[in-house]
Structures are given as C-alpha cells and as structure tokens.
Amino acid sequence: MQTSKPQAFRKTDICVIGAGYVGLTSAAGLAALGHRVRVVETDAERLRILERGELPIVEPGLEQLVEELRIAGRLQFGSEVAAVDGVSVALLCVGTPPRPDGDPDLRQLGAAAAEVARHATSDLLVVVKSTVPPGTCDAIELVCREEARADLRIDVASNPEFLRESRAVEDFMNPDRVVIGTATADAAGRMRDLYPREWPLLLTDRRSSELIKYASNTFLAVKISYANEIAALCEHLGAEAGAVLEGVGLDPRIGSQFLRPGPGFGGSCLGKDLSGLIAVSAGVGLDARVARAAQEVNGWARGRVVDKLERALGTLDGARVAILGLAFKPGTDDVRDSPALDVSAVLRERGAWVTGFDPLAGRVEVVERFGDPYDAVRDADAVALLTGWDDFARLDPRRLAATMAGNVVVDAVGIISADEFEAAGLEVLGVDRGTPAEIHPVILRPLAWTQ
Numbered sequence: 001m002q003t004s005k006p007q008a009f010r011k012t013d014i015c016v017i018g019a020g021y022v023g024l025t026s027a028a029g030l031a032a033l034g035h036r037v038r039v040v041e042t043d044a045e046r047l048r049i050l051e052r053g054e055l056p057i058v059e060p061g062l063e064q065l066v067e068e069l070r071i072a073g074r075l076q077f078g079s080e081v082a083a084v085d086g087v088s089v090a091l092l093c094v095g096t097p098p099r100p101d102g103d104p105d106l107r108q109l110g111a112a113a114a115e116v117a118r119h120a121t122s123d124l125l126v127v128v129k130s131t132v133p134p135g136t137c138d139a140i141e142l143v144c145r146e147e148a149r150a151d152l153r154i155d156v157a158s159n160p161e162f163l164r165e166s167r168a169v170e171d172f173m174n175p176d177r178v179v180i181g182t183a184t185a186d187a188a189g190r191m192r193d194l195y196p197r198e199w200p201l202l203l204t205d206r207r208s209s210e211l212i213k214y215a216s217n218t219f220l221a222v223k224i225s226y227a228n229e230i231a232a233l234c235e236h237l238g239a240e241a242g243a244v245l246e247g248v249g250l251d252p253r254i255g256s257q258f259l260r261p262g263p264g265f266g267g268s269c270l271g272k273d274l275s276g277l278i279a280v281s282a283g284v285g286l287d288a289r290v291a292r293a294a295q296e297v298n299g300w301a302r303g304r305v306v307d308k309l310e311r312a313l314g315t316l317d318g319a320r321v322a323i324l325g326l327a328f329k330p331g332t333d334d335v336r337d338s339p340a341l342d343v344s345a346v347l348r349e350r351g352a353w354v355t356g357f358d359p360l361a362g363r364v365e366v367v368e369r370f371g372d373p374y375d376a377v378r379d380a381d382a383v384a385l386l387t388g389w390d391d392f393a394r395l396d397p398r399r400l401a402a403t404m405a406g407n408v409v410v411d412a413v414g415i416i417s418a419d420e421f422e423a424a425g426l427e428v429l430g431v432d433r434g435t436p437a438e439i440h441p442v443i444l445r446p447l448a449w450t451q
Contacts, residue, residue: 006033006196006198006199007034009192009193009194009197010193011035011036012035012036012087012089012193012194013035013036013086013087013089014027014036014037014038014087014089014090014091014194015037015038015039015040015083015091016030016037016038016039016090016091016093017040017081017090017091017093017094017115018040018092018094018095018112018130019039019043019046019047019077020057021057021059021168022130022161023039023091023094023129024039024057024059024062024066025062025161025169025172026091026129026172027075027091028062028065028066028069028169028172029172029173030194031069032069032173033195033196034074035194036073036074037075037076038076038077038083038087039075039076039077040078040079040080040084041077041078042079047077047078047079050077051077053070058332058334058360059165059166059169059332060169060331061169061170065169081112081116081118082119084119084124085119085120085121086122088123088124088125088190089124089125089127089190090116090120090124090126090127091127091129091159092109092116092126092127092130093129093130093161094108094130095108096130096131096272098272098275101279102278102279103276104131104132104133104272104279106132106136109132110139110140113126113140114143114144114147117143117144117145117146117147117148117154118147120148120149120152120154121152122152123152123153124144124152124154124155125157126140126141126144126154126156126157127156127157127158127159127191128140128156128158128159128160128210129160129161131213131269131272131273131276132158132210133214133276133279133280134206134207134214135210136158136210137156137157137181137183137206138183138207140156141154141155144156155184155186155187155190156183156187156206157180157181157182157187157190157191157206158179158181158182159209160210160212160213162175162176162177162216165267165268165329166329166330166331166332167331175200177200177201177202178195178199178200179202179209179213180192180201180202180203180209181204181208181209181210182205182206183205183206191203211280214277215277217269217270218273218274218277218288220265220270221271221274221291221295222290222291222294223257223259224258224264224294224298225264225265225293225295225297225298226259226294226297227245227261228264228297228298228300228304228431230244231245231431232304236442237442241261241431242414245259245260245261260414261301261414262339262412262413262414262431263301263302263343263386263413264297264298264299264302264339265298265328265339266329266336266337267328267329267337267338268334268336271295271298271337274291274294274295278291278292301339302343302346303346304431305339305343305384305386306343306346306347306350309321309382309408309410310350312382312408312410312427312429313381313406313408316347316350316351316352317350317351317352318352319351320352320353320355320379320381320382321347321352321380321381322354322355322356322357322377322380322382322383322404323343323344323354323356323357323367323376323383323384323386324357324358324373324383324384324385324387324392325357325385325386325387325388325392325413326356326357326358326364326367326386326387327340327358327361328340328387329387330387330388330389330390331360332360333360333362334361335362335364338361338387339386339412340356340358340386340387341364341366344364344367345366354366354367355368355369355370355376355377355380356368356369356370356376357371357372357373357375357376358389359391373392373395374399374400374403377403377404378404379403379404379405380404381404381405381406381408382406382409382410383404383409383410384409384410385409385411385413385416386412386413387413388413388414388415389415390415392415392416393415393417397420397423397426400424400426401425401426407427408426408427408429409421409426409427409428410429411429411430411431412431413431414431
C-alpha cells in the first residue's frame with residue numbers, strides 16, 4: 001500500500017488514545033498521511049501484541065500498513081498517557097458501549113479526556129472519534145478545562161468515524177465524507193489541516209456532527225429491517241425477495257446497499273447506535289418510533305431462523321444443528337452482537353446440540369467449534385448458514401448431504417445455490433424464496449374480487 005499519497009495539509013504530532021478498530025485504523029491512516037502518531041493502549045496484553053509487531057484485531061491491510069509506518073518512525077505505541085506531552089492534537093478512540101437501558105456508557109471516554117487534559121503541557125485540541133450522543137463534546141470540554149492547567153487552552157472537536165470492519169483501511173483512505181464538528185474557527189482550521197484538502201470534508205457544529213453518526217447507522221439499520229420485512233412478506237406471497245428488493249434498490253433514490261434480507265444486523269455499530277439514538281430521543285421527550293421498529297424487527301429476524309429450523313425438524317429438543325458462520329459479517333473475526341450467537345443460544349435453550357464453524361471468529365461459548373465445515377455438520381439434523389462467507393458458496397452439496405444425518409439447510413444469508421443443494425437431496429429454506437404452489441392461498445382474495 002502506498003503511504004505517500006494523499007498528504008495532509010500540515011504535518012502534526014498526534015496522540016491516539018485506544019488501540020481498537022477505530023484507534024488503530026485512525027492512527028495508521030493519519031500516519032500514512034504524513035503525521036507523527038503516538039498510540040496509547042492501557043491494556044497490557046493488547047500492548048504486548050502490538051509491540052511484537054502483531055495486531056490484536058483482524059483487519060485486511062492494516063497489519064502491513066502499521067508495520068511500514070512503525071519502520072518509518074511515524075507510528076509508535078505505549079501505555080502512558082504522558083505521551084500527550086508536546087502533541088497538539090489528541091484523538092479519543094475508547095469504547096462507549098450501551099448500558100442495559102440503551103444509554104451509552106461514557107465513563108471510559110470521560111476518564112480518557114481527564115487524563116489527557118491532566119498531562120497536557122501545551123494548548124491541545126481533543127478530538128472525539130468515539131460514537132457519542134449529541135452534547136458529549138460540550139461535556140468533555142468542561143471536563144478537560146477543569147483538569148488542565150489554567151494557562152492552557154483546551155478545545156474539543158467531534159470527528160466521528162465511518163469505518164466498516166473488514167474494509168476499514170480503504171474507508172479511511174478513500175472516505176465518502178469526513179465529518180468535523182467544532183465550536184470555534186480555530187479548531188475548525190486545525191481539524192481541516194489533518195486531512196487532505198481534496199477529501200470531502202463536512203464542517204458543522206459539534207452536536208450536528210455527533211448526531212450524523214447516530215442518524216447514518218440508524219438509517220442503515222432501518223434498511224436492513226425493511227428488507228427482512230419484505231422478504232418475510234415474499235415468503236408468504238410466493239414471491240421472490242431477491243427480485244423484489246433488486247427492483248426496489250435500482251431506484252437511485254433508494255439504492256441497493258444494505259437492502260438484503262438476512263438474520264439481522266450485528267456487530268459493534270448498528271445495534272449500539274440504534275439504541276443510542278432511541279435513548280437520546282427519549283431523553284428529550286421523543287419516541288423514535290421508526291428506529292424502535294427497526295430494533296424490534298432485527299430481533300424478530302433472528303427469531304425467524306429458529307422458527308424455520310423448528311418447523312422443519314418438528315422439534316429442537318435433542319436435535320443436532322450446525323451453524324456455519326459465527327462472526328457478525330464476513331471478513332472479520334468480530335462476534336459482538338452476532339446473530340449467529342443469538343440463534344445458537346436460543347437453540348440450546350430449546351434442547352438442541354449446537355456445533356459451529358467460522359474461518360476467522362474466535363472462541364465462543366454457545367457452540368462446539370470445529371476447524372472444518374464438514375466436520376461441523378457431521379451427523380447434523382440441520383445446517384444454518386448465518387454469515388455470508390464466500391467459502392460457503394463453494395460448499396459441495398453432495399458431500400454435505402452424505403455427511404449430515406438430516407437434510408435441512410437454512411440459508412439465512414442467501415449465499416448458496418438452492419437448486420444445486422436441492423438436487424443433492426437437501427431441503428433448502430432461505431430468506432429470498434417464496435413458497436411455490438399453483439393455487440397459493442394469497443390468490444383466493446383477489447380471485448373473489450374478480451367475481
């Protein structure tokens with residue numbers, strides 16, 4: 001990967017707090033733009049991994065980029081927040097997980113901001129990259145000014161990330177927008193200098209910037225939930241969801257991205273940000289009805305996978321079910337809020353024995369893991385495909401049928417050729433195929449209307 005182009009307008013010394021997906025990718029991306037970046041990671045094990053030249057996460061292209069920048073001297077790792085000494089910009093990239101009531105937990109962010117301000121030795125621009133509710137930057141600025149020396153100026157800016165796991169490096173280096181929220185012209189200018197001028201920069205106030213991230217992810221969640229509702233309707237009507245949603249997505253006002261049915265969305269972003277927007281709305285006396293409906297449909301979509309398995313098998317008690325795909329999406333090892341884990345947990349609660357395979361995902365508690373998909377499906381009564389890995393599209397249906405004890409395959413992600421699998425004697429239940437019948441029950445009402 002070329003790290004010489006594009007270039008930032010002005011090279012800056014930057015400190016990044018947190019070496020997770022957002023922190024590592026942002027640090028590497030900013031260093032690739034020509035800045036000098038110090039990353040602070042307080043988790044001892046994670047820091048040891050980084051110091052060995054490895055990464056604690058799976059992200060295509062990132063490990064090579066990090067190594068190149070370390071060798072070039074533009075990227076360093078350490079555990080001391082004192083690394084903020086002498087830098088002019090500090091990025092906060094710590095977790096803001098949802099609390100049980102949906103409100104984001106901002107304790108890590110507040111603690112990181114206080115530490116950064118306490119160790120500052122010169123004027124500092126604190127940049128909040130973490131996803132936070134509107135008003136957070138205002139609060140963080142108060143925290144920083146209380147902790148910092150009286151002779152220092154501390155400004156706080158919002159710069160939310162829009163990075164997709166498994167495509168984070170590309171998203172950083174080729175952004176569709178860079179959102180910057182500030183309260184002063186000076187902070188806006190300093191933020192603008194971090195990024196190449198040819199990049200699509202959107203400059204706004206801090207609260208609008210914070211809300212853009214919530215609103216964007218909520219809209220994507222709504223599209224996925226909408227696609228799942230249409231797919232369910234297609235199954236009942238005997239229509240093809242794939243064709244219907246393709247036709248809908250061809251409308252340029254709508255677009256085809258995120259308009260595919262499946263077992264629901266997961267991961268660390270959509271669900272958390274959807275809950276955050278609902279909680280923010282409730283905090284000002286509003287009921288975010290569209291967002292709440294998307295949240296409900298997402299849970300319902302996961303439940304439909306279990307219902308299909310139960311209907312096909314008659315009972316789940318004593319059944320052996322193999323789950324292919326445990327990560328929340330292909331291209332990552334991330335199992336946070338993965339639909340596969342929710343489905344597996346419910347299957348176990350109803351008496352099923354659950355086995356599983358995923359090419360990248362780490363150890364999980366709710367399934368017995370195997371290192372090969374055919375080993376995972378051995379003697380299974382049913383198989384459920386819950387992550388759209390390309391490898392699953394190349395599964396041999398005849399070998400699968402010979403290895404299984406039963407013949408039920410639930411393709412919740414639309415990855416396999418149903419015709420090929422059915423030719424091998426397997427019963428395929430998908431999310432994009434209607435129920436075939438010459439006289440479908442849905443015909444009866446319009447038939448009556450024609451009389």
